[in-house]
Amino acid sequence: MAAGPADTSGSALEHIGAHELITTTRAVRLRLDLDRDVEPDLLRDCVADALQAPQGSNLMRTEFVIVRDPDRIAAIGAIYREEFDRFYRTSEAGLFNRVDPDPRHAAQSRRTRDSAEHLATVMSRVPAIVIPCLTPRLADGDVLAAKHRLGTVYPTVWNFMLAARLRGLGTCWTGMTLGREAEVARIAGIDPAVVEQVCMIPVAHHTGTAFKQAWRPPAEEFIHWDTW
Ligand SMILES: Cc1cc2nc3c(=O)[nH]c(=O)nc-3n(C[C@H](O)[C@H](O)[C@H](O)COP(=O)(O)O)c2cc1C
Structure with a gap:
């Protein structure tokens, strides 16, 4: 790892081209x-980069709870594992019960399932868990407002994950604990009455160096030129 020319944050950046970065940043x-x-300075620099993302009406409402305390991580990891075992294993849309029609997609999903199972066993031991949050909470039933407000959070979170990759850190967006938000809130000292958890991201230095593009269907299958 060497300091890159665009590094204004203090932490050394990996030399990864923009195209490689956006096509090979994997879970x-x-x-x-x-x-x-994972040193706090690295995480702070990732947040600084994350905040450069687009913001609806220039509202900067994404805040990050960064948990590094091993006891809190163990407690959150236990909830994650319970949700994975109780809810995800039996979910219709989840990777344990769904069969993707395309054999390449199905093979990839099997690998994702195995990898996700591994994460469920180690979540309680990761060096850091980052919980992106939104304030104030989303209003129940107001889908239009939710689109705007979450649309402001998601690019910021993805920027965080790209920034982490540039610093040799691996991340995985997870939603497994959102159904147990109040319990996670208690562990992480979050007031659930005003603060909405958006997802939860384990962060650690990654082993190995090479990341490849994943299989995806051709772009044409996802484009509707001019009309749907
Ligand atoms: C909204 C959302 C929720 C996700 N939740 C989880 C999760 O709870 N656990 C997990 O292991 N991965 C989770 N993922 C990661 C996806 O499984 C992963 O991005 C997908 O399989 C593609 O893998 P790749 O990015 O390595 O190509 C989630 C991703 C998104 C966008």
């Missing part, structure tokens, strides 16, 4: 280094 689960600490 990292099997290659999370559980034995290496």
Whole structure:
């Protein structure tokens, strides 16, 4: 790893081209280094980069709870594991019960399932868990407002994950604990009456160096020129 020319944050950046960065930043689960600490400065620099993302009406409402305390991580990891075992294993849309028609997609989903199972077993031991949050909470039933407000959070969160990759950190967007938000809130000292958890991201230095593009269907299958 060497300091890159565009590094204004203090932490050294990996030399990864923009195209490689956006096409090979994967969900990292099997290659999370559980034995290496993630320094707070690195995480702070990732948040600084994340905040450069587009913001609806220039509202900066995404805040990050960064949990590094091993006891809190163990408690959150236990909830994650329970949700994975009780809810996700039996969910219709989840990777354990769904069969994707395309064999390449199905093979990839099997690998994702195995990797996700591994994450469920190690979530309690990752060096850091980042919980992007939105304030004030979304209003029940107001889908239009939710679109606007979550649309402001998601690019910021993805920027965080790209920024982490540039610093040799692996991340994985997870939603597994959102159904247990109040319990996670208690562990992380979040007031659930005003603060909405958007997702939860394990962060660790990654082992190995190479990340590849994933299989995806051709773009044409996802485009409707001029009309749907
Ligand atoms: C909204 C959302 C929720 C997700 N929730 C989880 C999760 O709870 N656990 C997990 O292991 N991965 C989760 N993922 C990661 C996806 O499984 C992953 O991005 C997808 O399989 C594609 O993998 P790739 O990015 O490595 O190509 C989630 C991703 C998104 C966007």
